[in-house]
Amino acid sequence: xxxxxxxxxxxxxxxxxxxxxxAERIVRARQAGDQIVAVVSAMGKTTDQLIELARQVSNSDPxxxxxxxxxxxxxTVSSTLLAMALHARGCPAIxxxxxxxxxxxxxxxxxxxxxxxDPERIRQELEQGRVVIVAGFxxxxxQMDVTTLxxxxxxxxAVALAAALRASTCEIYTDVEGVYTxxxxxxxxxxxxxxxxxxxxxxxxxxxxxxxxxxxxxLGWAHGVPIYVASSFTDAPGTLIQGTGQAGGxxxxxxxxxxxxxxxxxxxxxxxxxxxxxRPGIASAVFAPLAEAGxxxxxxxxxxxxxxxxxxSFTVARGDAAxxxxxxxxxxxxxxxxxxxxxxxxxxxxxxxAGMQDAPGYAARMFQTLAEAGINIEMITTSEIRxxxxxxxxxxxxxxxxxxxxxxxxxxxxxPKKE
Amino acid sequence: xxxxxxxxxxxxxxxxxxxxxxAERIVRARQAGDQIVAVVSAMGKTTDQLIELARQVSNSDPxxxxxxxxxxxxxTVSSTLLAMALHARGCPAIxxxxxxxxxxxxxxxxxxxxxxxDPERIRQELEQGRVVIVAGFxxxxxQMDVTTLxxxxxxxxAVALAAALRASTCEIYTDVEGVYTxxxxxxxxxxxxxxxxxxxxxxxxxxxxxxxxxxxxxLGWAHGVPIYVASSFTDAPGTLIQGTGQAGGxxxxxxxxxxxxxxxxxxxxxxxxxxxxxRPGIASAVFAPLAEAGxxxxxxxxxxxxxxxxxxSFTVARGDAAxxxxxxxxxxxxxxxxxxxxxxxxxxxxxxxAGMQDAPGYAARMFQTLAEAGINIEMITTSEIRxxxxxxxxxxxxxxxxxxxxxxxxxxxxxPKKE
Numbered sequence: 001x002x003x004x005x006x007x008x009x010x011x012x013x014x015x016x017x018x019x020x021x022x023a024e025r026i027v028r029a030r031q032a033g034d035q036i037v038a039v040v041s042a043m044g045k046t047t048d049q050l051i052e053l054a055r056q057v058s059n060s061d062p063x064x065x066x067x068x069x070x071x072x073x074x075x076t077v078s079s080t081l082l083a084m085a086l087h088a089r090g091c092p093a094i095x096x097x098x099x100x101x102x103x104x105x106x107x108x109x110x111x112x113x114x115x116x117x118d119p120e121r122i123r124q125e126l127e128q129g130r131v132v133i134v135a136g137f138x139x140x141x142x143q144m145d146v147t148t149l150x151x152x153x154x155x156x157x158a159v160a161l162a163a164a165l166r167a168s169t170c171e172i173y174t175d176v177e178g179v180y181t182x183x184x185x186x187x188x189x190x191x192x193x194x195x196x197x198x199x200x201x202x203x204x205x206x207x208x209x210x211x212x213x214x215x216x217x218x219l220g221w222a223h224g225v226p227i228y229v230a231s232s233f234t235d236a237p238g239t240l241i242q243g244t245g246q247a248g249g250x251x252x253x254x255x256x257x258x259x260x261x262x263x264x265x266x267x268x269x270x271x272x273x274x275x276x277x278x279r280p281g282i283a284s285a286v287f288a289p290l291a292e293a294g295x296x297x298x299x300x301x302x303x304x305x306x307x308x309x310x311x312x313s314f315t316v317a318r319g320d321a322a323x324x325x326x327x328x329x330x331x332x333x334x335x336x337x338x339x340x341x342x343x344x345x346x347x348x349x350x351x352x353x354a355g356m357q358d359a360p361g362y363a364a365r366m367f368q369t370l371a372e373a374g375i376n377i378e379m380i381t382t383s384e385i386r387x388x389x390x391x392x393x394x395x396x397x398x399x400x401x402x403x404x405x406x407x408x409x410x411x412x413x414x415x416p417k418k419e
Numbered sequence: 420x421x422x423x424x425x426x427x428x429x430x431x432x433x434x435x436x437x438x439x440x441x442a443e444r445i446v447r448a449r450q451a452g453d454q455i456v457a458v459v460s461a462m463g464k465t466t467d468q469l470i471e472l473a474r475q476v477s478n479s480d481p482x483x484x485x486x487x488x489x490x491x492x493x494x495t496v497s498s499t500l501l502a503m504a505l506h507a508r509g510c511p512a513i514x515x516x517x518x519x520x521x522x523x524x525x526x527x528x529x530x531x532x533x534x535x536x537d538p539e540r541i542r543q544e545l546e547q548g549r550v551v552i553v554a555g556f557x558x559x560x561x562q563m564d565v566t567t568l569x570x571x572x573x574x575x576x577a578v579a580l581a582a583a584l585r586a587s588t589c590e591i592y593t594d595v596e597g598v599y600t601x602x603x604x605x606x607x608x609x610x611x612x613x614x615x616x617x618x619x620x621x622x623x624x625x626x627x628x629x630x631x632x633x634x635x636x637x638l639g640w641a642h643g644v645p646i647y648v649a650s651s652f653t654d655a656p657g658t659l660i661q662g663t664g665q666a667g668g669x670x671x672x673x674x675x676x677x678x679x680x681x682x683x684x685x686x687x688x689x690x691x692x693x694x695x696x697x698r699p700g701i702a703s704a705v706f707a708p709l710a711e712a713g714x715x716x717x718x719x720x721x722x723x724x725x726x727x728x729x730x731x732s733f734t735v736a737r738g739d740a741a742x743x744x745x746x747x748x749x750x751x752x753x754x755x756x757x758x759x760x761x762x763x764x765x766x767x768x769x770x771x772x773a774g775m776q777d778a779p780g781y782a783a784r785m786f787q788t789l790a791e792a793g794i795n796i797e798m799i800t801t802s803e804i805r806x807x808x809x810x811x812x813x814x815x816x817x818x819x820x821x822x823x824x825x826x827x828x829x830x831x832x833x834x835p836k837k838e
Contacts, residue, residue: 057507083485084482084486084489144518144540
């Protein structure tokens with residue numbers, strides 16, 4: 001008997017009708033003889049509504065512990081409704097909270113990390129022939145306080161349960177059909193990938209692809225859990241995220257096209273600290289207070305100069321730009337910098353592929369493609385399996401389309417190995 | 420230091436503004452140097468909305484276990500919001516679920532009974548100077564399944580906690596100012612009672628008074644917890660429900676007016692089984708299936724006749740009338756009864772007072788008063804401290820007003836001892 005963990009996101013359980021559709025899907029999976037553990041998110045806009053209530057009663061930021069208890073009710077509600085919808089179809093089912101599902105976390109409210117999973121109760125219920133519905137995004141501390149897992153929380157619950165239960169797959173059902181070579185709304189000929197490597201998916205997620213949070217992908221990678229991403233709205237085949245060593249896994253290393261997909265993020269801001277003294281300790285003086293304030297810094301570029309002065313630029317998410325600029329202006333004064341400029345009209349475009357690390361020429365082709373399209377590159381950053389260019393926001397779609405064409409991502413074979 | 424348990428009902432926490440008002444009230448109580456444990460109901464219509472969601476996903480009745488988990492989220496939400504509102508006022512506070520508050524119940528979902536209360540966590544939080552907010556209406560079984568307590572659930576949570584914590588009082592804040600000699604909407608001169616005995620309050624609650632559920636009153640009586648009922652919308656003094664033996668308790672036994680208050684219930688139906696053979700076992704044949712179906716039978720009247728045939732009448736809540744009639748018609752056939760009639764246009768009016776048990780003449784005065792008002796009495800039932808008459812529904816208000824006048828309940832002295 002195969003044990004499958006399925007996760008249904010907020011849009012998949014957004015109302016009674018959607019919950020019925022998910023119940024139908026689970027019933028079909030169960031009729032195929034499989035054991036099902038389903039992890040659910042809160043219904044549609046529930047979490048936003050609860051946050052709004054919290055804001056109304058708190059003059060300032062609501063207390064993190066209380067907010068976690070409050071938000072956790074959203075997933076609890078959808079878990080019980082899905083169980084009821086299964087009962088209405090004659091399918092034995094039981095909902096479990098994070099506590100009941102044995103999900104123990106640390107006590108960092110609003111961004112707790114899972115410490116251990118004790119799936120004893122889940123196993124008992126499965127043995128009694130029940131579908132087990134687990135409220136995602138939530139856990140419990142040793143002191144029995146409710147926590148939430150922060151971003152990508154329900155995906156993380158699902159992958160952690162799949163690991164603990166040694167499930168055959170962790171299936172993430174969402175409102176897109178899988179992982180594409182680029183956003184199909186921008187590139188109509190974008191192709192759905194049947195498989196992708198964990199590390200490629202992590203790069204794509206970090207660089208703007210919305211399909212899955214990289215935290216859950218990382219957890220799947222660490223525990224070797226194959227993650228299948230598909231739509232809960234259709235029966236179209238999705239994308240399997242897995243490692244090179246897994247049975248049936250992709251062998252991209254040897255195929256000709258080493259670019260797997262293109263990610264883009266249209267919400268990038270650049271902050272520049274002008275005429276900074278070029279001496280040790282400056283980077284730390286600038287970036288330590290940003291880290292303390294919880295601002296994630298992405299690309300960093302420092303232009304050295306002969307006069308022992310430098311311009312220090314970095315990018316942040318557009319939503320963090322105002323806060324970052326404020327902090328940097330304060331720091332700038334203490335280190336006698338020449339001023340601060342910022343630009344929140346930027347975007348980033350990335351090509352990702354595990355094979356790129358062994359083959360030269362990808363960066364050159366990327367830069368050439370953008371140049372031919374008349375798109376200026378503001379900043380560049382790379383990892384082993386990724387090249388990212390910062391461009392002006394209005395050029396985003398054209399950059400993605402041009403790169404998709406240049407690397408011929410519309411066909412599985414992709415671009416010729418050598419031009 | 421005085422420990423007070425307070426309970427705020429659904430209308431008292433119906434929105435952000437009401438929650439702020441409750442927070443203000445708690446802050447004031449705390450500034451007086453008292454320790455506060457506050458039990459909250461779900462916000463306004465939340466429970467109804469959740470039930471509607473459950474109905475939408477369940478073709479039939481939703482599973483009781485799942486429904487309990489679902490409904491319990493309503494109280495959890497309001498508990499966290501109240502804690503946040505206290506934080507916003509600089510008042511240390513923490514919300515606890517039924518589980519965290521140590522409320523252990525049996526596993527009868529939707530109508531669980533509290534088995535034990537382990538207030539260890541509450542004590543710890545109080546010792547740290549925090550106001551403790553407990554989600555009412557919910558508990559946890561030995562198997563860590565969430566239960567709800569059914570009718571009067573949050574009141575019951577509050578009284579049980581007050582008993583376990585040996586609190587000085589259990590304060591029930593609601594949308595009325597206390598217990599009145601009659602419903603002030605019907606009798607404008609109705610008087611708020613400063614005190615009332617547990618047993619009197621139980622009779623009033625059973626006979627239609629909406630202020631408090633008799634279950635919570637009974638629990639307070641069993642544990643000697645003084646219950647103070649007042650409005651969360653005003654600062655007007657409320658009503659203290661207590662026993663004769665308690666300090667400051669009322670001594671109604673010796674005061675002249677032995678009628679404390681008048682209760683009424685306008686939703687009564689009468690079912691009559693005609694020409695029933697007058698032999699042993701008939702009552703059991705009729706009432707056992709009603710009990711199994713969960714129909715509460717109130718007044719029962721059997722008119723014996725010389726021909727070994729009798730008419731058997733009983734009353735039920737109007738909402739149960741159709742179901743009761745269906746069951747009785749089925750039973751009637753098996754015992755060769757002459758037919759079934761029903762009338763769902765009735766009401767009951769009761770006079771309640773602990774002193775009535777030692778003094779004759781109250782029944783006579785009640786019947787005379789109704790007769791003078793031209794109101795026909797359909798059925799009569801009594802307890803030690805109560806007399807109830809079933810009348811036509813349209814006569815309810817006039818009956819209550821006439822009785823209030825006859826027993827002079829508008830003054831604390833009431834009617835003269837002897838006419």
